Amino acid sequence: xxxxxxxxxxxxxxxxxxxxxxxxxxxxxxxxxxxxxxxxxxxxxxxxxxxxxxxxxxxxxxxxxxxxxxxxxxxxxxxxxxxxxxxxxxxxxxxxxxxxxxx
Amino acid sequence: xxxxxxxxxxxxxxxxxxxxxxxxxxxxxxxxxxxxxxxxxxxxxxxxxxxxxxxxxxxxxxxxxxxxxxxxxxxxxxxxxxxxxxxxxxxxxxxxxxxxxxxxxxxxxxxxxxxxxxxxxxxxxxxxxxxxxxxxxxxxxxxxxxxxxxxxxxxxxxxxxxxxxxxxxxxxxxxxx
Numbered sequence: 001x002x003x004x005x006x007x008x009x010x011x012x013x014x015x016x017x018x019x020x021x022x023x024x025x026x027x028x029x030x031x032x033x034x035x036x037x038x039x040x041x042x043x044x045x046x047x048x049x050x051x052x053x054x055x056x057x058x059x060x061x062x063x064x065x066x067x068x069x070x071x072x073x074x075x076x077x078x079x080x081x082x083x084x085x086x087x088x089x090x091x092x093x094x095x096x097x098x099x100x101x102x103x
Numbered sequence: 104x105x106x107x108x109x110x111x112x113x114x115x116x117x118x119x120x121x122x123x124x125x126x127x128x129x130x131x132x133x134x135x136x137x138x139x140x141x142x143x144x145x146x147x148x149x150x151x152x153x154x155x156x157x158x159x160x161x162x163x164x165x166x167x168x169x170x171x172x173x174x175x176x177x178x179x180x181x182x183x184x185x186x187x188x189x190x191x192x193x194x195x196x197x198x199x200x201x202x203x204x205x206x207x208x209x210x211x212x213x214x215x216x217x218x219x220x221x222x223x224x225x226x227x228x229x230x231x232x233x234x235x236x237x238x239x240x241x242x243x244x245x246x247x248x249x250x251x252x253x254x255x256x257x258x259x260x261x262x263x264x265x266x267x268x269x270x271x272x273x274x275x276x277x278x279x280x
Contacts, residue, residue, distance in 0.1 A: 004104045004224060005148060013112045013145070017119055017138075024123035032128045032174060036135055039166065040119055047142055054149040057225045059235040062154050063243070066236065069161055070247040074254035076166050080173045081261040087177050088265055 010051030017044035031086060031093040035079045042072045104224075107209050108148050114202050115141040121198065128174050132167060133199040139163040140206055147213065153229035 017040060024037030046065040053061015083093055090097045115138050122134035139162045146155035236244060 005108050009108070009112075010145075010149065013115065016116055017142075020116070020119045020123060028123065030128065032170070033123065033131065036128075036131060036170070037123055039135070039162075040123070040138070043139065043142060043162065047145065050146055050149055050151050050154060053227070054151065054225070057227070059227055059231045062151055062227060062232045063235050063240050065151075065154050066157070066232075067243055067247055069157060070251055073161065073166060074250050076169060077254050077258045078261075080169055081258045081265075083173060084176065085261055085265055093177065 005054075007051060007055040010054075011048060014044045014048040014051065017041075017047065029094050029096055031079075031083045031095045034095060035076060035083065038079070039072060039076065042068055042075075104148070107213060108145065110205065110209055111141045111144045111148065114138075114205055115145065118199070118202050127195070129171070130195050132170055132174070133196065134202075136163050136167055137199045137202045137206070139167070140203065144206055144210060144213070147210075148224070150224040150226045152226065153232055 021037045021040030021044060024040065025034055028034055028037065046068045049061040049064040049068065051061070053059065053064075086095070086098050087093055118134045118138040118141065122131045122138060125131040125134065139158060143155045143158040143163070146152075146158060
C-alpha cells in the first residue's frame with residue numbers, strides 16, 4: 001500500500017513528543033508545568049493511536065483518542081483544582097513542598 | 104504531502120521543547136497551543152478531520168483556557184523562581200506567532216489541495232467514528248461519562264472546601280450554612 005505518511009515516522013514523532021513530556025514531568029518542579037507535560041504525554045499517546053488508526057484504516061484509533069480526550073479533561077480539571085489547593089496551603093506551586101501525605 | 108508532515112512534525116517538536124523549557128507559565132502555554140495546533144494539522148494529514156477539529160476545540164481551546172484561568176487566578180507566572188512578574192515583559196508572542204504562521208501557511212496549502220493525491224489518504228469520516236463510538240464502544244463511552252462525572256464531583260469537592268478555609272493553614276471553624 002502506498003501510504004503517503006509512513007507509519008514508523010508517525011510513531012517516532014509520537015515517541016519524541018512523549019519523551020519531551022516525560023522530561024518535563026521529571027525536570028520541572030512547577031506543578032503547572034507538570035500538568036502541561038502530562039498533557040503533552042497524553043497528546044503523544046493520542047497521536048500514536050491516530051497514526052495506528054490511519055495505518056490500518058480503522059476507526060478504533062479515533063475512538064481511543066476520544067477516550068484519551070475525556071481522560072485528559074478529567075485529569076486536568078482535578079489537577080488544576082489540586083494546584084489551587086496547594087497554592088492555598090503553601091503559597092507556592094512547587095510540588096516538592098507537597099511531598100508528604102497526611103492521614 | 105510528506106513535506107507538510109515533516110514541517111508540522113518539526114514545528115510540534117520545537118514548540119513542545121520550547122514549552123517545557125520556558126520560565127513563565129504563560130509563555131509555555133503559548134508554545135503549547137502551537138504544539139497542539141501542529142498536532143491537529145498532523146491529524147488532518149493522517150486522514151482524521153473530526154479528531155483534528157476536536158483537538159483544536161477541546162485541547163487548544165477548553166483545556167488551555169482552564170490552564171490560563173488557573174494561572175491568572177494564582178497570578179504567579181514566574182514568581183515561583185525569579186521574583187518579578189515577567190509574564191508580559193518583552194515581545195514573547197513573536198516566537199509562537201512565527202510558528203503559528205508556518206502552520207497557517209501549511210494549512211492553506213493543504214486546504215487548497217491541488218498537489219495532494221487525495222485518493223492516497225483514506226479519510227475516515229466522522230460518521231464512521233460515531234457509528235463505532237455508539238456501537239461496539241458504547242460501554243467505553245459510558246465509562247468516560249462516569250469518569251467525567253467523578254472529575255466534576257471531585258473538582259466541586261475541592262473547590263467547596265477551598266472556599267471554607269483561610270489561607271495559611273488554619274481552618275475556619277464556622278461552616279457556611
